[in-house]
Amino acid sequence: TDYSYYMHFSGSSDSMLVQDFVYSDSSVLAGSRTNIDSLDTIINYFSGLYGRYPFWHEKMGHCMAPIGGGMENQTMATVLEFNLDLLTHELGHQWFGDNVTCGSWADIIMNEGFANYTQYLYDDHFVSSTSATTSMAYMQSDVKAVDTGTCYVNDTTNEARIFDGRLSYEKGCCVIHMLRSVINSDSLFFTLLRTYQATLAGSTGTISDFKNVAVGLFGASINGVSFDTFFNQWAYLEGYPKITTTWNQAGTDIFIRLDQVGAVPSSAPFFTLPVELHLHATTGDTVVRMNVNRPSQFFHFTWSHPIMSAGLDPNRWLIYKSEGYFHDPSLNTELVIVPIVTATPNPATDDWQVNNVPAGSALQLTDAA
DSSP states (O other): OEEEEEEEOTTSSOEEEEEEEOOSOHHHHHHHHHHHHTHHHHHHHHHHHHSSOTTTTTEEEEEEOSSSSEEOOTTEEEESSOOHHHHHHHHHHHHBTTTEEESSGGGTHHHHHHHHHHHHHHIIIIIOHHHHHHHHHHHHHHHHTSSOOOSSOSOTTOHHHHTOIIIIIIIHHHHHHHHHHHHTOHHHHHHHHHHHHHHHTTEEEOHHHHHHHHHHHHOSEETTEEHHHHHIIIIISOOOEEEEEEEEEETTEEEEEEEEEESSTTTOSSOOEEEEEEEEETTEEEEEEEEEOSSEEEEEEEOSSOOOEEEEOTTOOOOOEEEEEEEOTTOSTTOOOOOOOEEESSSOSSOOEEESOOTTOOOOOOOOO
16 A cells, blocks of 8 residues: 655755555554654654755655565665654665765664664654663663674674674664764764765765764864774774772862773773763762773862762763772872873874873884784
8 A cells, every 4th residue: 555645844845755655454554654644753853963855856765565674775665564763763774874875884884873873863852861861771781792893894794794783783873872972062963964964975985984074074183082083992993991980079179080991902992082970969960071081080170069979971972881989088189190101193004193201211113913
């Protein structure tokens, strides 16, 4: 049965065909009609986030078939059922997968990571923030179930690895969510997504292309985080940070030490990322944002409320594991903080600069191979 209607884009007289082929059984259409009818609102919403639905001159549609889930065929996705999570996943692919196709199978997160993130955004806007947060927490937990594995697909001869649910779908989605936290502005984050779509429309895009669009918009770094570092550690390296939090309070002075180690130290010994600290007191709570870029780091700020407890990442931005929260009365400003030796840029191709090396030091360069 061809169940079709025309939708109109917000703020415009433009219309588009929404065409859905449903099994010729009255009960199937009766059970699917509400979800199909809501597609115009959903398409309008994502047109605002990603840019106008790219194939609006033709249509957006779905055809039912007995398959496992769905397939994002351009303008006419094939679906098992009219489940809105599935429909929004395939709708997300119209931008990330069809309008801009991944440049290689190695960069499949540019398709599947963004389609999963479209599901997350749908839940957050149309269902509830609680539902979306629960979904994100589940994906983050699943990613951490195994320490190893990269978003970038190193073996594109292995179909199961290309379409690995934990890495290509869930980790890809979680990394996009972390990038949103790094940018720390929804206006700028969605400007990045729209610019990527407009820049590479009708073509292909890689993880590197996406990073380059970000650099073109914002420069080499944003909010103290280098785009080279962010994409290198989260797309091409393995693991995630395991963080131990130590805190102390002396009057209004708050002292925090964060110690971290990568889950796969041979790949990424530590991570650079913004971390939110949630402090709880009987008289109120506060969230402090800290840029973490060393294996061990000390922070000091003031807060007038007596701390009852401390916790990291209350808004579920990060892939990380907490190794515990500890109150240490000896933690204070008398701690000597030794700057960590760093090499930039990382990764490097021809040359680099070594920072924070004491005078008279000897340096040794070793080939990891």
